[in-house]
Amino acid sequence: MKAFSCRVCGNALYFENSVCVSCKTNLGFSRTERAIVPVDGKGQYVDADGSIWHVCKNLNLSGCTWLTEFPGGFCFCCGLTRTRPSDEDVVGLREYKVAEEAKRRLIVELDTLGFPIVPRTEDEVNGLAFDLLSSVEEKVVTGHDSGVITLDLAESDDLHREKVRVNLDEPYRTMLGHFRHEIGHYIEWQHVRGDLIGTARELFGNEEESYADAIDRHYSEGPPAGWEKNFISMYATMHPFEDFAETFAHYMHICDTIETASAYGLATVASPQTFTSFRDLVIGVWIPLSIALNQINRSMGKPPLYPFVIPTPVLEKLQFVADLPRAARA
Numbered sequence: 001m002k003a004f005s006c007r008v009c010g011n012a013l014y015f016e017n018s019v020c021v022s023c024k025t026n027l028g029f030s031r032t033e034r035a036i037v038p039v040d041g042k043g044q045y046v047d048a049d050g051s052i053w054h055v056c057k058n059l060n061l062s063g064c065t066w067l068t069e070f071p072g073g074f075c076f077c078c079g080l081t082r083t084r085p086s087d088e089d090v091v092g093l094r095e096y097k098v099a100e101e102a103k104r105r106l107i108v109e110l111d112t113l114g115f116p117i118v119p120r121t122e123d124e125v126n127g128l129a130f131d132l133l134s135s136v137e138e139k140v141v142t143g144h145d146s147g148v149i150t151l152d153l154a155e156s157d158d159l160h161r162e163k164v165r166v167n168l169d170e171p172y173r174t175m176l177g178h179f180r181h182e183i184g185h186y187i188e189w190q191h192v193r194g195d196l197i198g199t200a201r202e203l204f205g206n207e208e209e210s211y212a213d214a215i216d217r218h219y220s221e222g223p224p225a226g227w228e229k230n231f232i233s234m235y236a237t238m239h240p241f242e243d244f245a246e247t248f249a250h251y252m253h254i255c256d257t258i259e260t261a262s263a264y265g266l267a268t269v270a271s272p273q274t275f276t277s278f279r280d281l282v283i284g285v286w287i288p289l290s291i292a293l294n295q296i297n298r299s300m301g302k303p304p305l306y307p308f309v310i311p312t313p314v315l316e317k318l319q320f321v322a323d324l325p326r327a328a329r330a
Contacts, residue, residue, distance in 0.1 A: 001105065001256060003263035004036045015108075016101060018065045028055055028067040029104075031076055031111070037067075061093070062100040077107045080119055085134040085153065092134025098156035099132050102176040106183060109256050113273070114325035115187060120147055128186060142178060144185035151178055169234070171307040177249060184248030185241065191324050192244070203317050204247075205240035214239035230313045247317045250308070251278075254286050254318075257306075261289055278322035279315045286310075 004013040011022035013036050018027055026039040030053065037045050043055040045067055053067035056075040066075035078100070085092025110117055120127030131150045133140040140152035154160045155175050165173035192200045201207070218238040227237045236246035254272070258281070261267040267289055275281040287310070294304035310318070 001108070001260045001263065002034070006036075007038055015105070016063065016065065018059065018063070027065060028053070029065045030067050031108075034108070034111070036065075039067075058100070062097045064100060064104070066104065076119075077104050079121065080107070080117075080128060080130055081132055082120065082129040082148070083131040083133060085132075085136075089134050089136060091136050092153055095134065095153035095156035096132055099151060099153055099175055102174075102179050103130065105176060105256075106179045106252075109252055110183070112259070113252070113255060115191075126190060142182065144182045144189070147186060147189070149179075149182045149186065151175075151182070171233075177253075180249035180252040181245045183252075184245035187248055187324065188241070188244045196324075199320065200244070201240070203313075203320055204243045207240045207244075209239065211239055211241065228309065229311050232308060232310065232314045232317075243317070244321075247314065248321050250310075250314075251318055251321045253306070254282065257293075258285055258289065278319045282310060282315060282318060 009023040058064040120129035290306040
């Protein structure tokens with residue numbers, strides 16, 4: 001994430017700010033400008049071309065600060081959500097706010113990385129949509145199916161998520177991580193095709209293997225011995241689909257953290273996209289940076305920020321993922 005500042009007073013801003021805490025100017029996020037901009041008393045912003053933008057309909061419901069072309073309408077990011085909790089579901093709506101905040105970061109990074117995002121409302125076959133469902137009264141299974149990403153909003157609750165993390169012996173579990181993992185399934189579904197299938201199978205395995213059998217095997221036998229030499233996580237060992245999604249999530253983790261570190265002077269890389277070789281970026285920038293961040297966390301009595309080791313086979317997988325935007329444009 002880049003560093004933002006108020007255009008009125010120059011005060012530093014967080015991506016989620018709807019008001020500048022210094023000069024009290026109302027704010028909105030312009031996706032077209034990739035900037036936080038001042039909004040007038042009517043909730044409007046006039047850009048350099050004279051176009052009028054309006055605050056999102058979900059400003060008060062989910063804390064969305066994004067701007068939309070349509071008065072009283074949803075912004076691009078909120079428009080991707082197909083289903084949300086009902087107005088009567090107090091718990092679900094509280095969790096929904098956390099999920100939408102993570103989703104906004106996801107969309108910004110996909111824009112940064114060069115992955116096109118087509119809403120399902122515009123393309124019923126290949127478009128993207130999110131069902132953010134409350135599990136207060138029903139069971140919800142997080143997953144991806146033909147462009148629709150379903151997320152259990154209970155994962156927004158810290159106590160619930162930590163309990164699941166411990167039970168599954170996971171080193172890391174966040175709502176943003178869920179979004180990045182599931183969007184990985186969508187990206188593979190959309191972009192790993194044609195000539196790329198062969199290379200993907202060499203790296204991740206044959207995606208045509210039975211997924212149901214893989215699930216049963218994973219939860220009954222656990223990961224194979226020595227999995228750390230070829231996979232980024234235990235979950236990645238379950239099936240080639242999961243290996244790709246886990247790799248894609250880590251690709252996003254790495255890119256976003258490096259960009260943020262650069263924006264705040266903690267790294268000298270202008271942008272992860274300036275590196276032709278993602279391997280070189282990981283070895284030369286990410287590994288030293290993540291070690292430093294892990295040590296900083298330990299200095300605060302916290303667990304490592306990035307508790308993962310990246311072996312050489314995973315570097316090859318990350319390079320494949322990093323090359324996908326160029327392949328998509330070709």
